[in-house]
Amino acid sequence: MNNCVISFPESNFLPLSLQFNARLGEYLTPENSPILFGCRTGLCGTCLVKAVGDIPPPEAEERELLAILAPDNAQARLACQIKLTGNIAITTYQSDEI
Numbered sequence: 850m851n852n853c854v855i856s857f858p859e860s861n862f863l864p865l866s867l868q869f870n871a872r873l874g875e876y877l878t879p880e881n882s883p884i885l886f887g888c889r890t891g892l893c894g895t896c897l898v899k900a901v902g903d904i905p906p907p908e909a910e911e912r913e914l915l916a917i918l919a920p921d922n923a924q925a926r927l928a929c930q931i932k933l934t935g936n937i938a939i940t941t942y943q944s945d946e947i
């Protein structure tokens with residue numbers, strides 16, 4: 850199966866190539882991405898990012914948390930819940946943006 854490329858514009862991290870259908874939360878670390886994780890199960894909101902690319906929309910539980918954390922941003926996602934189905938670009942939130 851094809852790989853998907855995850856890029857991190859606005860950071861110094863190099864793009865990563867991961868397998869189609871990989872869950873981001875299982876592969877990203879402080880060493881390979883600018884994203885911080887906590888629970889990695891979609892509960893804490895630590896991994897809030899803006900994601901642009903060809904990925905499935907959030908499921909109900911993720912949507913609930915996003916409605917609280919970033920109600921006005923359609924690009925907001927919980928990185929730990931993203932399943933890769935295409936190339937994506939991820940930017941982190943600045944603390945004054947939320």
Ligand code: FES
Nearest residue numbers: 887888889894929
């Ligand atoms: S790491 Fe807790 S919601 Fe993603």
